[in-house]
Amino acid sequence: MTYGTTDMTDNKAPAVEVRNLAKHYGDFVALKNVNVSIAAGEYFVLLGPSGGGKTTLLRTLGGFHKPTRGEILLHGRNVGHLPPDKRPTTMVFQAYALFPHMTVTQNVGYGLKVAGLSKARIAEKVDYALEQVGLTQFTHRKPHELSGGQQQRVQLARAIVLDRDILLLDEPLAALDAQLRKDMCLELKHLQEKVGITFIHVTHNQEEAMTVADRIALIANGDLVEYGRARDIYRAPQKSFTASFVGENNMLKGKVAQSNGASIVVDVAGAMLQVDKRDLDVSDGQEVTLSIRSECVSLDRANGSAAASDGLSMIGTYDESVYLGLTTSHLAHLPDGTEMVSRVIAGSDDTPPEAGAPVRLSWKPSDIRLHVE
């Protein structure tokens, strides 16, 4: 049962390599053509909206679904034909996945018992796993006597006790309340650092993803949209989907007015905006999307209705402010109706402009990004 590093596995190969993976359910395409490589010992998060295919990808890695096309290599070994228990993976489910009639110890040890380990060896490994997840006092309780967070820890212990080196987590914190989810996020991250195996974690929660991940992959409509370090995904999204899903971005649609040079000009609702071309392929007249994170937009009362001409600001109409505690969002709209949000750290006692007043929305050159797809 334990998955050695010897037979047919390559130590240098990535933990997971997915090539041209597709999964169809009849006419429904759950995964289109996914390619991704995950290094051994990495904490990798699959982030995306519900129904986007992230869970399908995870389950296909675990052997619970057969791919329609493409291949999966785990440590360099093609596992397309193997059932879940013969793969170096193990799964942690959302909830409702413990054996209700067994105690914590029995739940954690059951996989080892099935594998035929001796009682003494099972007890030793179970103790160690429970210590790793901090559940040593609850060993004789049954699942219904545990809180949601504790139940998920039991699942974690049951998974790591198997000594497989890729742990798949399918929305493991989705059933927990917000505060507990935050705490468990950090614990998951620390657990991964302690045990040193590869974690692949599916979630639709951005904050959860950013907390735990070494790298994040965005998955939507069966496509792997883009992947990279959490920081890069947040600060410098390549695709407009990423910009709209991660963080709070203002999305501006416009036409390219002038495409020569490192910096191009885009016509958004009559304003000529400058944006870094980023070596993207654009031509005059092409429809493009621009994104600016809401915390990078500053909002001032416009003196006069003169249109801004610096290429880094626009004139809009103020709508309202929303107090969110740590931050306050100021909402405005552009002449073409596009909503704009400017988010600032709350604490200023300045009275916001009255609704309908003209305001100037501006940003730094490095804050606006061009997306062509």
Next chain:
Amino acid sequence: MADLSSHAVSGGHPVDADKAPWRAKLVPWVFRAPLIFMVMFFAIPMAMTVVFSVFERTMFWMEPGFTLFSYENFFFSARLTNFLSSMKYSLISVVICFVLGFPIAVFVRKSIPQVAQHRVVLLFILPFMVSEIIRVFALRPVLQRNGLVNSTLMELGLIDEPITALLYSHTGVVIGEVLSFLPFIVFSGFLAMEAVPKYIFEVCDDLGVGPWRRFKDVILPLAAPGIFAGSVFIFVNGLGVALLPNILGGAGAVNAGLIATQAITALDFPLAMAVSAIMMATLLSLLWIGHKLFDLTKILTPLS
């Protein structure tokens, strides 16, 4: 609700002032009425059964008194043997129903999409659309000497002589019982599988738990209360439904229900009452044992 709001709007004129208390008084009776019904027509007759069983037999009815003659009549005659053998064959029916029916319940839970599960289970109600007498009677042309089973087997050359033990025998009764009661184990098995958490089969796949272990270690302990309830239901019906041995049984192939019916035909009412009382005692002790073993209250407890 509409009434209340219109009152508020019109300034709360006490138009229905005496109507509302009248309605309020009626509400508790919605719950009391069935209770009274059950006491009058269920609890009291059950108690009377025990009382009547110790009465003296007269020519056409019985008279108050205290005698254990009926019990003696039951326990020291062929009736006890027949009762015990009908228990044995009911148990066989339970086992056959379980072996045939429970896998269906597991299959429906595991492999049918959730939205379609209830419809599939409802299919098992279809046989009940036909009167039980007709259903059971229809077994005769199938099982009899020159019936469907025998003629098919003879034409296939598998047997030379028709199998006569299929009808008017314990075998016939068991076949009838399985036919009649199989849906109950499917229903109770289906409900029992509710106690099995959503992802448990996938966890088993992940841990490499084989089918037999999966059944023995996971499904059986979780579904035990439901399975037991379904089994008791079948067992008790196997003992009590007189119709089946009446149509399909023969010499010796009777059950407690038929013994009681025969006693009534012979105008021996105290004996019929005694047989019923013995059946009640059997059922209650079975439920008590089951409760001690599996905690039957769990059947109605959803997953926490």
